[in-house]
Amino acid sequence: MAAGLTTYLLWKSHPQDVVAATANVDWRPMAIAVLLVLLDRALMAYRWVALLCMVDPADRPPLPSLMRIFFVSTFVGTFLPASVGSDALRSYSLSRLRVQPSDAVASVVMDRVLGIASILLAGLLGLTLARDLATTTPVVVALAAAAGVCVVTVLVVFGRPADPSHDRPTGRLALEPLRRVIGRVIESIRKYAAHPRVLLNVLGCSLAVQGLRIVQAYFLGRGLGIDLPAATYFVFIPIILLVMLLPVTFNGIGTSQAAFVWFFGQAGVQAAPAFALSVLFVALGIVGNLPGAVLYVGSAFSSQRSVVS
Numbered sequence: 623m624a625a626g627l628t629t630y631l632l633w634k635s636h637p638q639d640v641v642a643a644t645a646n647v648d649w650r651p652m653a654i655a656v657l658l659v660l661l662d663r664a665l666m667a668y669r670w671v672a673l674l675c676m677v678d679p680a681d682r683p684p685l686p687s688l689m690r691i692f693f694v695s696t697f698v699g700t701f702l703p704a705s706v707g708s709d710a711l712r713s714y715s716l717s718r719l720r721v722q723p724s725d726a727v728a729s730v731v732m733d734r735v736l737g738i739a740s741i742l743l744a745g746l747l748g749l750t751l752a753r754d755l756a757t758t759t760p761v762v763v764a765l766a767a768a769a770g771v772c773v774v775t776v777l778v779v780f781g782r783p784a785d786p787s788h789d790r791p792t793g794r795l796a797l798e799p800l801r802r803v804i805g806r807v808i809e810s811i812r813k814y815a816a817h818p819r820v821l822l823n824v825l826g827c828s829l830a831v832q833g834l835r836i837v838q839a840y841f842l843g844r845g846l847g848i849d850l851p852a853a854t855y856f857v858f859i860p861i862i863l864l865v866m867l868l869p870v871t872f873n874g875i876g877t878s879q880a881a882f883v884w885f886f887g888q889a890g891v892q893a894a895p896a897f898a899l900s901v902l903f904v905a906l907g908i909v910g911n912l913p914g915a916v917l918y919v920g921s922a923f924s925s926q927r928s929v930v931s
Contacts, residue, residue, distance in 0.1 A: 623876060624875040624876040625876075626876070627876030627877070627879065627880060628875060628876045628879050631876075631879045631880060631883055631893075631897060632879075632897060634883075634893060635883065635893035635894045635896075635897040636893075636894060639892070639893075639894035640894045640897050640898050642894070643846060643847075643892075643894045643895040643897075643898045644846065644898050646847065647845050647846060648844065648845045648847070649845065650845070651841040651842070651844040651845040652841065652842065652845045652902075654841045655837075655838040655839075655841040655842050655845075655906055656906065656909060658834050658837060658838045658841070659834075659838060659906050659907070659909055659910040660910065661834060662830075662831045662834040662835060662838075662910070663693075663696070663910045663911075663913070665827050665830055665831050665834070666692075666696075666827075666831055667688075667689060667692045667693070668827060669733060669736070669823075669824040669827040669828060669831075670688075670692055670712075670729065670730075670733045671685065671688050671689075671692075672820055672823060672824050672827075673729045673732050673733055673814075673820065673824055674688070674721075674725075674729055675817050675820045676725065676728070676729075676810070676813035676814060676816070676817060677721055677722075677725050677729075681720050681721055681722075682721070683716070683719040683720070683721065687719060688716075690917050691712055691715045691716055691719075692712065692914075693911075693913045693914035693917055694711075694715070694914045694917050694918045695708045695709075695711040695712040695715060695914070696708055696910075696911050696914050697911040697912070697913075697914025697915045697917075697918055698711055698914070698918065699711065699911075700907075700908055700911050709730045709731075709734060712726075712730050713726045713727045713729075713730045714726075716729070716730075722810070723806075724803075724806035724807045724809065724810040725810045725813075727807050727810070728807055728810035728811045728813070728814075731807070731811060732775075732811065732814060732821075732824075733824070735771060735772065735775045736821070736824050736825050736828050737828050737831070737832075738768050738771050738772060738864070738867070739768070739772045739825060739828065740825060740828030740829045740831065740832045741768060741832055741860045741863050741864055742765055742768040742769055742772060742860070743829060743832075744829065744832040744833065744836065744856065744859075744860045745764075745765050745768070745856075745857065745860035745861060746765065747856060748853065748855075748856030748857035748858075748859075748860060749765075749857060751853035751856055751857070764861045764864050764865070765860075765861070767864070768864060775811075778808060778811055778812065779811055779812060779814050779815050832859075832860060832863070835859060835863065836852075836855050836856055836859045836860070837852075837855075838903070838906060839855050839859045839899070839903055840852050840855045842899055842902045842903060842906065843855070843899055845902075846895050846898055846899055846902070847895070848886075848891055848895055848896075848899065850886075850889055850891065854889050858885040858886060858889070861881070861885065862878060862881040862882060862885060865877050865878065865880075865881040866878045866881070874904065875904060878900050878903065878904055879897055879900040879901070881900070882896050882897065882899055882900030882903070883896045883897055883900065886899070
């Protein structure tokens with residue numbers, strides 16, 4: 623699907639025009655974008671570690687192990703469906719280090735939800751800067767969906783727990799194990815009600831990450847000669863990031879190209895430079911995952927050596 627969608631969009635954008643759009647790239651803004659992606663990865667790692675506050679300190683893995691899990695999972699997630707693959711791997715890896723599986727899943731879920739909340743806030747800020755786009759249906763629908771996710775999470779975390787005595791038998795015993803698993807995860811998520819300062823701290827870090835990503839896209843666009851105000855990026859990039867979170871293709875390849883071409887087309891940008899911008903934006907994310915590649919290859923090499931010896 624990723625290959626087919628990308629190929630179709632490349633054909634619609636005319637390959638020769640895409641090549642021409644990258645012929646006179648200014649690499650100075652590109653270099654700034656690369657430096658910024660390293661900073662946003664550091665913030666992403668920090669916010670996830672902070673969300674492990676609800677894990678008992680005696681069971682909390684050491685920081686180097688957590689950093690390895692985070693960066694390796696982001697690298698492996700490059701080849702898995704959107705963010706779901708890396709999130710699942712992170713939860714599984716953390717559960718192997720004496721952390722309760724429900725707590726591991728809860729930390730990843732909250733990390734993702736607070737990320738969505740920050741995208742929502744960034745998008746709303748962008749709409750205040752470019753009010754003419756506030757009536758665009760896809761923008762409104764995407765932000766409304768993000769708001770719905772955030773509201774449900776707030777109700778789960780700070781709402782009153784259900785009384786188990788009021789549970790009614792469903793008669794579907796096959797679903798009972800799944801209900802118990804979901805129940806344990808919800809219980810772990812509710813632990814964050816005792817850590818409101820941590821949640822605000824992580825939300826602030828998430829907003830900084832989204833701001834960095836928007837600025838990265840802006841500098842990539844400047845490098846390609848796309849002449850748009852920063853306010854336009856503050857509107858479009860949060861919505862595009864929501865599209866890239868959909869578990870449709872791996873690493874958002876294909877869906878991101880479609881989103882960039884459509885949204886930037888609304889601002890008068892031709893398909894070819896918009897397609898080139900989308901490719902560079904995805905490639906920039908892969909650059910940010912390279913530290914995880916080093917750790918992954920190093921651990922695989924160490925494992926092979928131990929087996930041989």
